[in-house]
Amino acid sequence: MDTLIGILVLVIGLLVSIALHEVGHMVPAKKFGVRVSEYFVGFGPRVWSRRGRETEYGVKAIPLGGYVRLVGMIPPEDRVKPVRGTGWASRLIADAREAAVEEIQPGEDARAFYHLAWWKKAIVMLGGPLVNLVLAVLIFTAVLTTVGSPTQSLTVGEVVPCVPAAAATECAAGDPTSPASEAGLEAGDTIVAVGGTVVDDWEQATGIIADSPGETLTLDVTRDGEPLALTVTPGERDRALLSDDGEVVLDASGAPLTETVGYLGVYSEVVTEPQSITAGAALTWDYLGRTVEVVATLPVHLYDVSRAALGLEERSQDSIMGVVGVGRVAGEISGAEVDGYGLSQKVADMLMLLGGLNLALFAFNMIPLVPLDGGHVASALWQGIKNGWARLRSLPTPAPVDVARMMPVAYAVFGILLVMGVVLIYADIVAPVRIV
16 A cells, blocks of 8 residues: 555656646746647647637646647748758758648737747746756755654664774674774763764764774763763774765875774664755755756766666666656655655655656756757747847847757657667666665
């Protein structure tokens, strides 16, 4: 039952996100006077539709997207420079222009999209992706401020009995006893102060210990509600030196530099704690940077996925995924049977996944290539540049940017996206990403 509920949260949330994305285009378009003839969630055969005053609203059978039909996106032939040539590209442009002109009803040419000022066009086309960005912020904020996120507490979750050898994680025969064990620290103790400094979080406590190798420190804890003072001498252990941005610092030969830090031998007890109201926006900013980086290097990621699908390499856990992969991850999260991981946490994780998908929709749609929203935004900005340059030179207002000329590019991009989708689906089946 938990699995079904978790997946339903994701599926319904994704459909709502798609629907609201299209609303983000439709509302400003209608506000600016553009006639919107269709608003549909999904593609393929109609499942349900209802006609309003001038717009047909409905749902189609394949829930992998949606669209709004803005009348007159392509200007008629007499408003732009003629397209020369008789090849397939010229025919494609002519067909697209003819279909766009036929949508304009008699007496309503002024309501065609191509008549809009460049900044209005940009607002209409930005509306959809910005809705996804806002949804991501709202979802992350709602989850982090109500359910919370895993946080290292000041309570000791586990005491390591030894000081493992360098690069080792398990204790071996002959390893010295850990300073925490020697001091008598126990699981369940809550650290209050280290070396006389009252600490507010685990990072501060471990930072003081790391800066004090070989020094004797007083460790103030509470055990079963009673205060207790322990004496501890952090051991010495080498670790990789990190820069301010978290990268390993290398020497001139390319070898990692190390530093000697204090080692206590304890793990924190991880608890789920509600975060501040600004945590959602901060997380969105962090995830957005990573998402944009993935989108910018999409060909490289697709190459790695292709090799994994052919069995030439292991598929990494941070690999890009298609709809099948997202569905599989959702199933693994919802079906996980772990102590303390109940329905509320599963729903929260589904919502976090939904927030990430909204960020991906935002970043992907902002790629400046038609038929993506970013391509139309780029077209509108180019119109603004042309208009501004004409004003500076006291020239007449230039003709509208001819979106029809971009149709060959749009078909090429669509073909690439189709191939990418097939590759991802195949890879998700034969070499899936697993998180549990």
